[in-house]
Amino acid sequence: MKLLITGGAGFIGSNFVHLVFNDHPGVSVVNVDSLTYAGNLENLKSVVNKPDYRFIKADIADRSAMEELFSAEQFDAVINFAAESHVDRSITEPEIFLKSNVFGTQVLLDMALKYKVDRFVQISTDEVYGSLPATGYFVETTPLAPNSPYSASKASADLLVRAYIHTFGLNAVITRCSNNYGPYQFPEKLIPLMITNALEAKQLPVYGDGMNVRDWLHVEDHCKAIWLVMEKGRTGEVYNIGGSNEWHNLDLVKELLTILNQPESLITYVKDRPGHDRRYAIDASKIRNELGWELKYDFPAGLRHTVQWYLDHRTWWERVKSGAYQEYYKKQYNL
Ligand code: NAD
Ligand code: TDX
DSSP: OEEEEETTTSHHHHHHHHHHHHHOTTOEEEEEEOOOTTOOGGGGTTTTTOTTEEEEEOOTTOHHHHHHHHHHOOOSEEEEOOSOOOHHHHHHOOHHHIIIIIIHHHHHHHHHHHTTOSEEEEEEEGGGGOOOOSSOOBOTTSOOOOOSHHHHHHHHHHHHHHHHHHHHOOOEEEEEEOEEESTTOOTTSHHHHHHHHHHTTOOEEEETTSOOEEEEEEHHHHHHHHHHHHHHOOTTOEEEEOOSOEEEHHHHHHHHHHHHTOOGGGEEEEOOOTTOOOBOOBOOHHHHHHHOOOOOOOHHHHHHHHHHHHHHTHHHHHHHHSTHHHHHHHHHHOO
8 A cells, every 4th residue: 555645744744654654564655745844854764764665845735746746656545634733823824824734735635536546534623613612522513613724724625625525526534633742743832832841941831821621632542543544434524533631721731740840830821822712622432433443542641651752852852942943932922
């Protein structure tokens, strides 16, 4: 089997590449990534010399680059991870989110049709459903109600996938997952930002009252779910993926400080994110019941494992946090 993985140098994509080589021998992988600030080939050091692995630096929205790639290779499946993924950046610079997340997806859909790819998997997010009150869960039929430019771009891509299934008969499926954590996550996202700031004895910026709720899932459990959906998911269906693991941001930050043995005085309340969704919570019973997906990580163990990974990979995150990231941080937090 030959897979095209887009965005494979990012957090979830690189974890997925590792999962393929660890658990599915004989599968070959072409990884297309434009290497934005979030793409990092260091994440893939251990696979780079494998005969079944090839990296191509290209933008999924670049139609001629995609034509060249798809006409040269016959892919059995495309898994589209490539995207601008940070909500805060979408508030200050929405345009690139449309280009990569919407137009990029459309180019890939065209290529999948033209070059008769057997399967297309769109990696989407629970954020397309908007925000929940204190109770209730997102199910696959919850109406789309995106609130940020990021989630609007992801919802737009989902609708395009739906249209290509309906109009052209493309064999595609969509996954919508909750917040991921684990190794190789760029330290602009909550968990790695708090871990690495605490390790540098820097302030931990908590938005608003810290009472927003997220449902956290270990990235490896997400990747296993994606594999199952690719292999067995019913064409045209959406599969929600989540950890049944809701945390108020503030409690999670305090938990990280306990693990790291650092004082709560590092917590600093900062201006809230505009349009900040209050609560996300996923009902994942469809993927569990239909495809037999099961969680491997319990959260306390997964979180400790993740903290240990950042302790063991200080050079990785120090390099990532240097350079352009410093400018972004100053502009975003003014800390
Ligand atoms: P990430 O930002 O860590 O990685 C994205 C990767 O895509 C990077 O390597 C980047 O260089 C690449 N990329 C961006 N634009 C590109 C383009 N135009 N062409 C080619 N490559 C491009 O993101 P992530 O957290 O790994 O998220 C991966 C996917 O999963 C995204 O589609 C995101 O919407 C979705 N998702 C993420 C989460 C989460 O918690 N991180 C949860 C649910 C869904
Ligand atoms: O500095 C911060 N302070 C803070 O309080 C940051 C970066 C975040 N937060 C809050 C905002 C959210 O309520 O923490 C929560 C998590 O924030 P992010 O890590 O930015 O994730 P979120 O906005 O929930 O979106 C994530 O989950 C769904 C991913 O970034 C998306 O790509 C994915 O689709």
